[in-house]
Amino acid sequence: MSLIPRDLLTFPLPKRSPRDAAKAAKKAKPKPMRARNPKAAALKREGMSRGYRESVRRLPCCTCGMCPPSDPHHLKNGTGERGMGLKSTDKWLVPLCRECHDDVERAGSTNEPGWFRAHGVDALVLARRLWDAWRLTNCEVKMRRIVALHQAGDLPQEPSGGRP
Secondary structure (H helix, E strand, C coil): CCCCCHHHHHHCCCCCHHHHHHHHHHCCCCCCCCCCHHHHHHHHHHCCCCCHHHHHHCCCCCCCCCCCCCCCEECCCCCCCCCEEEECCHHHEEEEEEHHHHHHHHCCCCCCCHHHHHHHHHHHHHHHHHHHHHHHHHHHHHHHHHHHHHHHCCCCCCCCCCCC
């Protein structure tokens, strides 16, 4: 038994205006699905690996030999993987110090091969060798040796045209 009279417990509902009804109907509609997160989609692409990027970050610069940490640079020319809003996969990374990385980015994607040639680096061969060494052995010591041999010019050249 309640001490409050029953007529005070029931309240008349306020009338809705047409504007409020339209707002309520709009909220009730299911929202369209959002586009997938592009960064999450990029990580799922074949040839993308956070562990490999971290390994490349711990390598010395391939042009000037500056000690790590380096900036992993995604090659833009010759990979055949770039498109609108799509960068090359991680298998086309080379280690560059911040200064060299800024310099090659200023040179632009069309001048990138010439920039690497001027610094005595065959970036496509280096990237391919680093990716293969990491994928097959996951050994950073081997990767450091590859960078050192490439800087010294002792790394045998590969025939052009092949991709990893």
